[in-house]
Amino acid sequence: MNSSRHAAIRSAAPALVVGLRLAIGGLTALLAAVLAVWGLVAIRVARRVVTPAQREADTHIVDLDTAAQTITLTRTPDTVLPGRYGLFTSGTESYLKLGSVLSEDEATVKRKLLTHVGADTRLQRDAAFSGWYYDSPDQLHLPYSSELIGSALGPCPAWLFPAGDGDVWAIQIHGRGTDRTECLRAVPVFEALGITSLLVSYRNDGIGPRSRSGTYALGAAEWRDVDAAIGFARRRGARRIVLMGWSMGGAIALQTALSSAHGDLIAAIVLESPVVDWRVVLHYQAQLTRIPQPIAGLALSALRSSWGTGLTGADAPIPFDRLDVIARSGELRHPILILHSDDDGFVPSDASHDLVVARPDLVTLQVFDTARHTKLWNYDQERWTRAISDWLRAQGLTSDASGGSAA
Known part of the structure; x- marks a missing residue:
């Protein structure tokens, strides 16, 4: 009985070794894939650090009231700040000066416009909130x-x-x-x-x-x-x-x-x-x-x-x-x-x-x-x-x- 058990173990050993090798190989391949992905992401992050940044939209225009001269933006930690700011836009205007916060809720912020906009003004939804305020030296x-x-x-x-x-x-x-x-x-x-x-x-x-x-x-x-x-x-x-x-x-x-x-x-x-x-x-x-x-x-x-x-x-x-x-x-x-x-x-x-x-x-x-x-x-x-x-x-x-x- 013992000899038959030993024979069974001996016959199973090669299969066990093959299985372990396959498992180790699979884990190694998985680890290599993970490291490769990490490396690609790391290089992408590093490139972004040294590449001159392009201005990106960080808020959206929800409403523009040309009669009241107000603008409503999606709420962010910046758009809700008190004070005077600027807003980079696209459409018939490329930059607007913003005044005080008039009202706000959990999703939006309404601000006074300090740049006069006409009734025919058309703006794209994406916008970038800015601390510049002045956008030309002539304005000083x-x-x-x-x-x-x-x-x-x-x-x-x-x-x-x-x-x-x-x-x-x-x-x-x-x-x-x-x-x-x-x-x-x-x-x-x-x-x-x-x-x-x-x-x-x-x-x-x-x-x-x-x-x-x-x-x-x-x-x-x-x-x-x-x-x-x-x-x-x-x-x-x-x-x-x-x-x-x-x-x-x-x-x-x-x-x-x-x-x-x-x-x-x-x-x-x-x-x-x-x-x-x-x-x-x-x-x-x-x-x-x-x-x-x-x-x-x-x-x-x-x-x-x-x-x-x-x-x-x-x-x-x-x-x-x-x-x-x-x-x-x-x-x-x-x-x-x-x-x-x-x-x-x-x-x-x-x-x-x-x-x-x-x-x-x-x-x-x-x-x-x-x-x-x-x-x-x-x-x-x-x-x-x-x-x-x-x-x-x-x-x-x-x-x-x-x-x-x-x-």
């Missing part, structure tokens, strides 16, 4: 000129708003997926303080020159174009420079301050909703869009590695360590004012808080809430203006004789 009713700033890649168009005696200049740097128009909101603040404003463009922003790949370096290369703008200001008589960066422009401003050959001219830095450490931002965005952390990690590896440039389309690996200003806080030597909303929704304020802790001798943080990303001026213009004006006066960086507050 201030003297300005269009300039070309020479950089290593080619001319970078800029707007120059002269003010005061020309001693102090504010060089403003816009964020990712936008252009210099984003910065127009701050020009009247600087003008009232007697500070000349230079609103710059930089490589691959759609206005400045294009690099070989046409991709962002997240501040690691763009700062060179801002450095060229500082050289331009110096040749025009500037003796002190205030760098102001919005969102990714904040990362560019910080890299300029850390690397510029004109560092002696930089007197202060103002940052609005800034990127201080890209890894914090990218991990936050991964969580927000429900991208698994292993995929986010693969995307970061592709972005920072030489092997990844061929897959992401970037000109060079992204030096995340060099872009981490918390880790490099000991190298900072200019006073910094940060304005950041704790419910930013795109660039978390954690790194801004960390920078204050790391350099309390240099960094002042004005914390907002509810204001969302780069919409602090729109949400509370009076506080935003006062914060910048008072801080610049404290740094001795104004040439206004009256000492009054900027309007």
Whole structure:
């Protein structure tokens, strides 16, 4: 009986081995397929990080009342914000200025129109809510000129708003997926303080020159174009420079301050909703869009590695360590004012808080809430203006004789 049982086991053993091999082979193939999918998704995520963003619809027009001059939008965390904003549209109008919220419910928000629209206005349903408000330098009713700033890649168009005696200049740097128009909101603040404003463009922003790949370096290369703008200001008589960066422009401003050959001219830095450490931002965005952390990690590896440039389309690996200003806080030597909303929704304020802790001798943080990303001026213009004006006066960086507050 035992011998027959052993014989049965011996006869079954080959089949068991074959079964195990098939199972292992199947699991290996499944694992390889999963990893391949993860890799493809990670490369797609990485490409999106460095590819200049196109404006995307983030709300829908539900109703346009040309008689009452109101517009009703689908409700989002942005469209419900109090204050003045802009709306990118398509149809017979491409941009509208929006005023206060008139009514709201769980699904929609009705706002006052500050751009007059006629009865024959026809708009497509998709729209993009914006903090720009001003969409042309002419709307500021201030003297300005269009300039070309020479950089290593080619001319970078800029707007120059002269003010005061020309001693102090504010060089403003816009964020990712936008252009210099984003910065127009701050020009009247600087003008009232007697500070000349230079609103710059930089490589691959759609206005400045294009690099070989046409991709962002997240501040690691763009700062060179801002450095060229500082050289331009110096040749025009500037003796002190205030760098102001919005969102990714904040990362560019910080890299300029850390690397510029004109560092002696930089007197202060103002940052609005800034990127201080890209890894914090990218991990936050991964969580927000429900991208698994292993995929986010693969995307970061592709972005920072030489092997990844061929897959992401970037000109060079992204030096995340060099872009981490918390880790490099000991190298900072200019006073910094940060304005950041704790419910930013795109660039978390954690790194801004960390920078204050790391350099309390240099960094002042004005914390907002509810204001969302780069919409602090729109949400509370009076506080935003006062914060910048008072801080610049404290740094001795104004040439206004009256000492009054900027309007």
